[in-house]
Amino acid sequence: EAQVTQNPRYLITVTGKKLTVTCSQNMNHEYMSWYRQDPGLGLRQIYYSMNVEVTDKGDVPEGYKVSRKEKRNFPLILESPSPNQTSLYFCASSLQRTGHTIYFGEGSWLTVV
Amino acid sequence: EDQVTQSPEALRLQEGESSSLNCSYTVSGLRGLFWYRQDPGKGPEFLFTLYSAGEEKEKERLKATLTKKESFLHITAPKPEDSATYLCAVRYAGGTSYGKLTFGQGTILTVHP
Numbered sequence: 001e002a003q004v005t006q007n008p009r010y011l012i013t014v015t016g017k018k019l020t021v022t023c024s025q026n027m028n029h030e031y032m033s034w035y036r037q038d039p040g041l042g043l044r045q046i047y048y049s050m051n052v053e054v055t056d057k058g059d060v061p062e063g064y065k066v067s068r069k070e071k072r073n074f075p076l077i078l079e080s081p082s083p084n085q086t087s088l089y090f091c092a093s094s095l096q097r098t099g100h101t102i103y104f105g106e107g108s109w110l111t112v113v
Numbered sequence: 114e115d116q117v118t119q120s121p122e123a124l125r126l127q128e129g130e131s132s133s134l135n136c137s138y139t140v141s142g143l144r145g146l147f148w149y150r151q152d153p154g155k156g157p158e159f160l161f162t163l164y165s166a167g168e169e170k171e172k173e174r175l176k177a178t179l180t181k182k183e184s185f186l187h188i189t190a191p192k193p194e195d196s197a198t199y200l201c202a203v204r205y206a207g208g209t210s211y212g213k214l215t216f217g218q219g220t221i222l223t224v225h226p
Contacts, residue, residue, distance in 0.1 A: 004156075033214065042218035043157070043200065058213060090156055102147065102202075102214065104156035 002027050004102070004105035006091050012111045013081055021076045021108050032074035033096045033102075036087040042056030043090070049074055081091065081112040116140070119201050119217035126224050129190045134200030134220045137183040147182050148177050149200040151219070157200055160186075179226070191224045 001080040004025045013019055025032065033048035035058075047057030049068040063085055074093075078085060088109055094102040116202040120135045129171065138146070145164055147188050149157035161170045163179040186199055201217040 035216075040218070041203075043216040045214055046217075048213065059215070101159050101162060103159065104149075104155050107154070 002103060004091055004093050004103050006089070008108060008110045009106065012113065014113055015082055015107045019078050019081060019110075020074040020098075021078075021089060021091075021110070023105060024072050025074075025076045025077065025091075026072065026092040027093060027103065028071065028096055029093040029103075030071070031102075032068065033092045034064070034074070034076045035090045035092065036060065036085075037090065038108075040089050040106070046076065046089075072087050082111075083112050086110060086112050117201060117203055117215050117217040119199075119220050121220060122218070123221040123222070125153045126188075126191055126222070128192055128226050131187070131191070134186040134199055134222070135184070136217055137182060138201075138203050139182075140204045140205040140215065142201050143203060145172055145204040146179055147202045147204070147214075148175075148184070148186055149202065151198045151200055153198075162211050163203075178183070188222070191222075193224045195226045196222055 030051045033081050034046040037043045037044045044060045046064050047058055047066040049055045052068050052071050052086045055066050055068055068074055090107050091105040092102050115136045145162050147162050148160040151157045161177040166181045168179050174189050178185045198219045198221050200219045202214050204214050
């Protein structure tokens with residue numbers, strides 16, 4: 001079954017404690033991306049990757065890091081989380097070709113206290 | 114500034130009452146306009162991709178259309194199970210922003226029995 005899998009699904013952490021949200025896809029997709037969703041602001045793109053070792057900033061990259069060492073994995077790293085990073089995070093993937101369907105994971109609820 | 118705007122923000126319909134949702138965009142070099150459905154606490158679920166003005170796609174009670182400046186999602190004889198947030202997103206070319214995907218803020222649709 002085609003899937004984008006995120007972990008953890010739910011996390012409460014403290015300010016400044018580094019954390020990583022993992023994302024894995026089993027569809028051999030080149031394109032992967034991270035979004036955050038906040039009430040009233042909709043879905044905003046954090047980072048995206050067009051292929052292994054190729055990443056670029058989205059609209060709200062501040063406070064986040066990513067890496068793409070393998071095609072299937074695209075972890076999101078919060079080096080020093082702050083309360084304004086409390087949000088619902090989605091990972092997504094697609095074939096690189098223009099217009100292809102983008103598949104989303106189920107989301108990761110992150111609370112930073 | 115590249116923008117994607119959805120209207121209305123919320124729409125309440127009676128079962129069987131047809132209506133339309135709007136997505137207007139100002140991005141240049143459109144490479145795909147996507148419609149998604151999102152249920153509370155879930156990841157967006159793909160509905161349609163439209164590539165060029167004049168294109169139309171249908172799925173059950175939903176029909177998506179595209180012009181050079183906007184897209185409509187027509188809902189014919191909706192049922193309560195169509196209640197969800199409907200998201201529009203555009204993917205566009207140009208410089209280093211090829212992989213960027215910009216979402217509108219969504220339309221919350223509620224269908225009453």
